[in-house]
Amino acid sequence: MTSSLHLWLIPLVPFAGFLVNGLLGRRFPKALVTTVALIATLIPFVQVANIALHFSSLTLPYTEQVATWITAGNFHADFAFALDQLTLIMLLVVTGVGFLIHIYSVGYMAEEEGYWRFFAYLNLFMFFMLTLVLAENFLLMFVGWEGVGLASYLLIGFYLTKDSAANAGKKAFVVNRIGDFGFLLAMFLLIAHFGTLSFSEVFNQVAQHPEWQGGFLTAIALFLILGATGKSAQIPLYVWLPDAMEGPTPVSALIHAATMVTAGVYMVVRTHAIFDRSPFALSTIAVIGTATALFAATIGLVQTDIKRVLAYSTVSQLGYMFLACGVAAYSSGIFHLLTHAFFKALLFLSAGSVIHALGGEQDMRVMGGLRKKIPITFWTMTMAVLAICGVFPFAGFFSKDEILYQAFISPNGLGKILWFVGLLTAGLTSFYMFRLWYLTFFGESRAQAAAHDDHGHGHGHGVHESSWVMLTPLVILAILSVIGGWVGVPEAMGGHAEIAHFLSPVTGAAHEAAEGRSMELLLAAVSLSVAAIGWFIAHLMYFMKPELPAQLASKVRGIYLLLLNKYWVDQLYGAVVVAPILLISRYVLKGLFDTGVITGGGMAIGYSAQGLGALVQRVQSGNIRSYAGWLALGAAALLLLTYVGFGTHLLFR
């Protein structure tokens, strides 16, 4: 196919949707807002699907130069879009899951204030996310990178009258800025060393210089990692994601689970040519990812807010993807990104359906017994839980096992430790997901008992299944959560690992261990049994003996409190980072610099002008004779000057 693919249309259509809904949506009837928003997401999806169908006939990588953006000397950055295997997968995830979540939102947000605003923001997010994915250079990617941050901020703070939501939005934005700062520095280093920001040119130069190992490439890679940790909520910048759950649930599903937070993983895979040259940076990613996976999973064990459990689980799963990148198994990372997009979006949307059914209740302690009342949500949620726990043959099993296997066979000395921690995390994941499942759907409803409490706003009554506009995306995503992993069945299990082969032009061939297939099968069996143990403990604690968790919590009260308070990391950051910055801002910057230098300087200039004016105003007395005197004096001076001569004549003689 030689004709242009018009890639630029893919991001621009949602942007048009944003403009229409954002500018005029307030006056539109709801149906029109819905139509505009859905069409603006459907068109890119259809286009991407069309590209996917003709994909084999394309010459890759396909690039599209739309316009020149910046030129300065030899440096130039363009509005250029690129398409390769990696982009295609990301495009399919973003447009596909994005479209499903748009549909879901129609039902979920139906009763909300600012319906039009919500969809305008969602379309804006789609625009920036697609720009990020399609960009052919770092700068355009950065535009998308910043833009999704903005959309995320707007959507987290969607309930703008709620203080906690506004604060969560600010927190997300500020923490992301720290990461963006790293990304910016990485770009500056790239310009300094390569003179260009185009992906293909940078990677070509790297490929032509095999002697470049570590050194400045490590520096660039480390700054990119900082950027990725901000966007993908890894240690040390993960703190914003749990708070981001203040946003509406479809937003949590789309932005904070399926797409935006995976941008960091995408970026690392996209720039893997740089990371491949820096074992230190790779180890850093692997350690960050594994530590985050375990850390977030332990916090997730004790959270009681259904969305927060899912948020920590997202952080944890993103840690897995980072682990995959860190052991240079990029295609495994992308594979997990893909399956995670399905099952985590499904988890959030199902949780949203539960919350919807309960009229806004998010606390799992007052749920329970919902299995019979909302059966479809229950079944879709079950699919998602099985998928994330890595139960054969659901999607998460293949991708997570692939990552653990790659970590195990990694030549990196840390490989075995990473594998073990990853395995442990898989067990924890299984436990907290089944805990959520049992608490929400099984046992007796605890809503009545809590209704006497403070927060009784009518839940427990009128628990109802959601409408089909919400259930349809759930069902589709449930199917995808089951079969989504089948594109990457490893050869050891009789599959063909299609996704690894598909991505190999971008990421390079995957590792194959000497131990071969029996090893892979053994590891899969181990992780399955670990997941089973996790399930069994959850079953024991939350189904067989519901009084057990409380007893356990009181026995190991210290650990329980540590986890419940999320290791006091927020408080630690508050004391170590936020408080000093606030103090410096308040006293040094505001007190000294702002009032001292800026205000003081302004005042000084103002007063000196006033003083000078007071002096000069005496001249303008209104007395005609004094004017005449000055006039005559001036004329006499001029006369004298003409007589003696102007300029140099006067000065040098």
Add this chain to the structure above:
Amino acid sequence: MVVPIAYYLVLSAILFSIGVAAFLIKRNIISIFMSIELMLNAVNLTFVAFAHQWHQVSGQIFVFFVMVVAAAEAAVGLAIIIAIFRTRNTLDVDHVDLMKL
């Protein structure tokens, strides 16, 4: 007998100086006004003298321009003076320093 140009110029300078001095010293607006006219005419005299000296007509044309402008100025100036006198009952410039009527 031809009068040398220096004579005209000296006379003109004397007239102009008298005009300037009167302009600075006098307090009555009418007198100040008259001293302005005197300065204008001193300049006119030099124009005419030079026009005669160099046999060029442009100097004389300038004189006509100056006279026309002076006439216009007199009309406006006298109107202002009358307005001032009506509002303030005085023509002493030292008492007219409010920069408004």
